[in-house]
Amino acid sequence: MDLYFDPAGLVDVIHELQAQMNDNQDQLKLLTPGGGAYMNEGIFDNPDWKRDYYGTNYEKLLDVKKKYDPSFILHGLASVGSDHWVAASDGRLCKVSKKL
DSSP states (O other): OOOOOOTTSOHHHHHHHHHHHHHHHHHHHHHSTTOOOOGGGSOTTOTTHHHHHHGGGHHHHHHHHHHHOTTOOSOOTTSTTGGGEEEOTTSOEEEOSSOO
16 A cells, blocks of 8 residues: 655645555555565554564574674664664654664
């Protein structure tokens, strides 16, 4: 599924389009329980990103991440270990203080 939006458009319109994508994803999940997702076409605020994008491999991948990137410097919104960071209100990334 694809939605076009104007990056210079109104924030309310962009939020509405994101809500539509979230709804579309939820409907597809009902049709394919446990089916996962292709992460490059996933939504940035998927609450089930670990399961949907990595499935049972997440913990193994996290171990690899800890071995080769122990400071969690390489970051993506839904990449392995990304929950070790949180975005501040001004957009800066800050390390999560509690151990996950």
